[in-house]
Structure formats: C-alpha cells, structure tokens
Amino acid sequence: MDKFETVTGKAIPLNRADVDTDQIIPAQYLKRIERTGFGRFAFEQWRKDPDFVVNNPAYAGAPILLAGPNFGCGSSREHAPWALEDMGLRVIIAPSFADIFRNNCAKIGLLTVVLPPKDIEHLMARAEELPNSQLVVDLVSQTVATADGTFVRHFDIDPFVRNNLIEGLDDIGLTLLDEEKITAFEATRDNELYPSLATV
Numbered sequence: 226m227d228k229f230e231t232v233t234g235k236a237i238p239l240n241r242a243d244v245d246t247d248q249i250i251p252a253q254y255l256k257r258i259e260r261t262g263f264g265r266f267a268f269e270q271w272r273k274d275p276d277f278v279v280n281n282p283a284y285a286g287a288p289i290l291l292a293g294p295n296f297g298c299g300s301s302r303e304h305a306p307w308a309l310e311d312m313g314l315r316v317i318i319a320p321s322f323a324d325i326f327r328n329n330c331a332k333i334g335l336l337t338v339v340l341p342p343k344d345i346e347h348l349m350a351r352a353e354e355l356p357n358s359q360l361v362v363d364l365v366s367q368t369v370a371t372a373d374g375t376f377v378r379h380f381d382i383d384p385f386v387r388n389n390l391i392e393g394l395d396d397i398g399l400t401l402l403d404e405e406k407i408t409a410f411e412a413t414r415d416n417e418l419y420p421s422l423a424t425v
Contacts, residue, residue: 226334228393232315232362233372235287238349239278244292245299246326250308263304264311279312283356291349292319294342297326306330316362318369320345331386332395338362338369338380347376364390 254266271277278284290309296319297305306329309317317330318338327337340348351358351371359372364387370377389395 226393226395229315229334229336229364229390231364232288232336233359234289235284235357236289236291236318236348236352236360237278237284237287238352239290239292240349242293243295243298246297246302246305246323247299249297249305250302255302255304260307261311263308264313267308267312281356284352286313288313288315289360289362290314290317291345291352292317293345294320296322297330298323301325301329303329306333306335310335318345318348318362331390334390334393334395336362336364336390338382340369340378340380344369344376344378351376 248268248271250263250266251269254263257263268277268279272280274280296317305326309330310333314335316336316338318340320342321339322330322337330337348360348369361370361372362368363370364382367380367382367387368377369380
C-alpha cells in the first residue's frame with residue numbers, strides 16, 4: 226500500500242451518527258470478486274437524494290471525510306473501507322469508530338482519526354460554510370489543522386499502526402520484512418521433512 230505522511234485537501238462533512246457498513250456499501254455488492262471499483266456504490270441509497278452531501282460537486286475530489294460518532298458500525302465487511310478508499314478518501318475523522326472497521330481501514334492505508342465531538346462540529350461547520358477550505362492531516366506530527374493554521378489538534382494513534390501507515394506496510398509487506406528468515410526456515414523444514422532432497 227502507499228506510504229502515508231501528509232494529506233491536504235477538502236473535507237466532506239457527513240453529519241450523521243452510527244453510519245453502518247451496510248450504508249457504506251450495500252450487501253448486494255459483496256458478491257463482486259474484485260477489490261477495486263466499489264467507490265461508485267458507496268452510500269448508494271443515500272446518494273439517491275440529490276441533496277446528499279457526497280453528491281455536492283463542491284466536495285469533488287475531497288480526500289477527507291468528517292463523520293459522526295460510531296462510524297463503521299454493523300457488519301465487519303472489508304468492502305466498506307475498500308469503497309471509501311475507491312472514492313478517493315485517505316482520511317476519516319470522527320469522534321469514534323467501530324473497532325473492526327477501524328482495523329480494516331488500517332490494513333489498507335486508510336487513516337482513521339479520533340477527535341472530540343466539539344472539534345468535529347467545528348470542522349463540519351467550517352466545511353459546510355467554506356467547501357473549498359482545506360485541512361492538513363499530518364501523521365508524522367499526529368495533527369489535524371486547517372490550512373490557515375487557525376485550528377490545530379493533536380490526535381492519538383497506535384504506534385504500530387502509525388509506523389505501518391508511514392512505511393506503507395500492509396500484512397503482506399510486514400511478512401516480507403522477514404523474507405530471508407522465512408526462506409531459511411523453509412529450507413530447513415524441507416530438509417527435515419524430505420531428507421532425501423538434501424542430497425540432491
């Protein structure tokens with residue numbers, strides 16, 4: 226996955242609590258075998274409303290989503306983060322997240338940031354009033370800031386997750402860090418299981 230350091234861009238103010246994974250990506254699309262292409266189905270039911278915020282062209286290309294508490298609740302489908310990533314999102318900021326959803330996001334390089342509700346409310350009001358205003362999310366310094374510097378907040382993140390995102394390491398990448406040890410073990414294991422091969 227891509228390395229994550231800083232993301233700067235517009236933020237979509239999705240002012241809803243308890244957004245579940247079935248709203249993020251409807252169940253009928255879980256039969257698809259690809260991991261890509263889910264973005265056009267994200268929030269499909271809500272997008273039928275012309276006034277739904279994701280339909281607003283002012284937020285086109287926004288890499289940041291502002292959301293209410295308990296974002297990503299419901300079933301544990303991995304497709305939900307895939308759909309959000311395919312929409313072009315790199316960061317989701319909310320007061321709280323469902324644990325499995327948050328872990329699934331980390332595995333694909335989608336940063337979830339927890340800020341207090343009052344800070345989220347402030348950022349949403351700002352994004353609604355000034356759709357072209359930008360936020361700067363810096364994982365190295367662990368800060369969320371407005372581009373003009375009038376708002377700066379620190380956020381906490383698990384050090385292991387932070388390092389993996391900065392280094393661009395998914396589960397496969399982490400495994401490959403020990404490729405030499407794995408190769409050496411496999412060679413030894415083959416000799417133990419198939420001693421006749423060792424003399425070939």
